[in-house]
Amino acid sequence: MLIQQFKKMPFSLLYQKQMIPVSNEIVKVVLSYVKAKTNGQPLELAVDVGCGTGRYTLPLAPHFKKVLGTDISDSQINVAKQYNSAHNVSYMTAPAEKLPLKDACVDLVNAGLAAHWFTVDKFVNEAARVLKTNGCLAVHAFYPATEIEYKKRSEDLTALMTEVWDSLFLYSDESKERLLSEYQNIYETAPLQEKEWVKDIPVTMQMSLTEIIEFIQSICLFEAFKEKNAERAGQFLIHTEKRFREILDEKADSIQLNVQMKHFCIMACKH
Template sequence: MPFSLLYQKQMIPVSNEIMNVVLSYVKEKTNGQPLELAVDVGCGTGRYTLPLAPHFKKVLGTDISDSQIQVATQYNLAHNVSYMVAPAEKLPMKDNSVDLVNAGLAAHWFTVDKFVNEAARVLKTNGCLAVHAFYPAAEIEYKERSGDLTALMTEIWDSLFLYSDESKERALFQYEDIYETAPLKDKEWVKDIPVTMKMYFPEIIEFIQSICMFEAFKEKNAERAGQFLIHTEKRFREILGEEADSIQLNVQMKHFCVLACKH
């Protein structure tokens, strides 16, 4: 299965908590004025694009990957959402034309100074920038086995970090560099936003496969990557016991968000 399709099907669900933070901020800063256009930069398969549709007259998703845009178009269920291939550092909009520039789970790939300056260029007065992602770690809660499950997840992340690049550091520091670089004086940095999801362990295995670091692992050594998944599944089963497949786990991840408003 192509990675774009894996990402669409197996990445963790969109965070409603983050979307509420973003939309509340936009409504506060725009003083209730009609919202015409949102641009979701680095939109991937459109997972954070579609939730914007009910709140804006038009939503445009952009991404540098043609395959991601193809999948986004395939899964587009909103009449006011469209997609195009475009780099984050050169947005295809006029000056002062956008109410929201959003980037979810994407900005760690951007050339930050060019992206934030482009965002400032296209934003209207009182237009907003929202850049968010999740911290690359997770806690898993299930009865007395929470400690062992969380330790296993830590081992998994540590293994995947071997196949990361500088984008990992940006996520570990919760986009501090984006906050500092954004040329908008009215800005906020919201850290450690807890988001809890209910997942079965096979869904966690699927999530691992949707992470770009695992994709890099697989490209470097597909056999070892396959063995890693088999070993990881075995570890989960050892901890959870015979009923492993039917046990629903509470998986907590921390998200973070940089918000800014143009005046």
């Protein structure tokens, strides 16, 4: 299964350094929802489930008394601890389906770019168990497609990135369908009375060609490709970079490209 890639320390380090930046837009959407549902009450505890290297854990720290990040991968948790810059954040190895918490003690259960790996029915019931009254669940990810804008070359750049995703999908598993459905199963299964499903949240980043190539390397699908045939994966990466350079001409290394990913977010409140 693809999730096994996240249990390797080399990939955990690469993922931390080269995955696209956290979406500040999504963080704002989630925090606004939580603060509205809790009527401005002090927020005690957030749990970031499937936290990986803590990329979505740390942005929660200024808004809660304590934040706990959990993940089933020891290597991801160890990297998260290395990069922890907040005194009120802690990390623990634990499955999403069995959180090490008592009933009704959490203000926010968050899962960013992770819930497609979970056993959904067990996870949403566990989230409901640990949430306080008026506590919130938020699960979000980006849709596996990428638009790249640069002058009159946007169509060619986006088409090339679409080819990259199509090639990587050959190494996918059932998690692909969960992402493509934008977590429909979570929306339908979550046993909470109030739910919102927000789609097509545009997030635009400026990235260099080097950063785009590094992003491709940080996708677990590419890691699976490399594991199956390292030589072919290396050739694929070289060929992809060459094609980007052909589209961008001689300015490839100095250009900042507008890269857009569309995110989606499901939020629910326990009454």
